Amino acid sequence: MKDWRRYNGALVPLVPPHVDVDITDIDEKISETNSYFARWTSDFDSKREGEFWYVIQDNPMEIEDYSKNTRSKIRRGLKKCSVELVNKLRILEEGFECYNAAFLNYNTHLLSKTIFEFENEILELEGEWEFWGIFYENKMIGYSQNKIVGDYCDYSTIKFHPDYLKLYPSYSLFFTMNRYYLNEKKFKYVNDGARSISHETNIQEFLVQKFQFRKAYCKLHVHYSPKIKMILKLIYPVQFLISFLKFGVFKKINVLLFQEKIRKSYE
Helix, strand or coil: CCCEEEECCEEEECCCCCCCCCCCCHHHHHHHCCCCEEEEEEEEEECCCCCCEEEEECCCCCHHHCCHHHHHHHHHHHHHCEEEEECHHHHHHHHHHHHHHHHCCCCECCCCCCHHHHHHHHHCCCCEEEEEEEEECCEEEEEEEEEEECCEEEEEEEEECHHHHHHCHHHHHHHHHHHHHHHHCCCCEEEEEECCCCECCCHHHHHHHHHCCEEEEEEEEEEECHHHHHHHHHHHHHHHHHCCCCCCHHHHHHHHHHHHHHHHCCC
16 A cells, blocks of 8 residues: 555555545555545645645745744744754654653644554654754754655654743744755645644644745545444434533544534535
């Protein structure tokens, strides 16, 4: 399955969102991987606004192109922190503390990975990946795990240790990576991911406001396993009632219903 990977129980594409994904034998792929569903998109960067999007930047920028406030925070971040391309081993040795501390701040139904799961997921990555570390006094306080496909970069996983946010590590990281991929490497675009379905996040709005990212609208497709399809058929008509249940397994069910509501908006 070179074009797919299993992530949090779902099959998601390994190819960039502007590339059509091969959905041949998708039922077999879902069954073989014991996934709940496969999710992909089409009509990338559509002029028609909708309920699903990626947040991208395709415009090379110099520091003078940012607002005065953003320029100040970039410079303060770079003065306090160093941002470096690192190898996978460095993330394996020093990244878990950042991951775990950041995850504990999330409002999500997902469970934090153990250190074994964290390491195993990184070791099993396929294809070309690059890793960036953010350091304060030689301590890793954040990192980015980036998927590279030709002249495209996906900021796949980014974590900041919450105890060091006052040092503006996010400003120094995004400025440095954007400059590297867009200005120096001349990539087509960088992508910070799709609209979040599983948990609340402010990072995409931050990137739009501070780093002039934009929403690239697209159509969401979801193909469910038979079991999940049956469950949705039963509970979707009463989703309003279920939305009030925000504990235990109902957290996952509400995420599933929210995803289905977005999918149906494109019918």
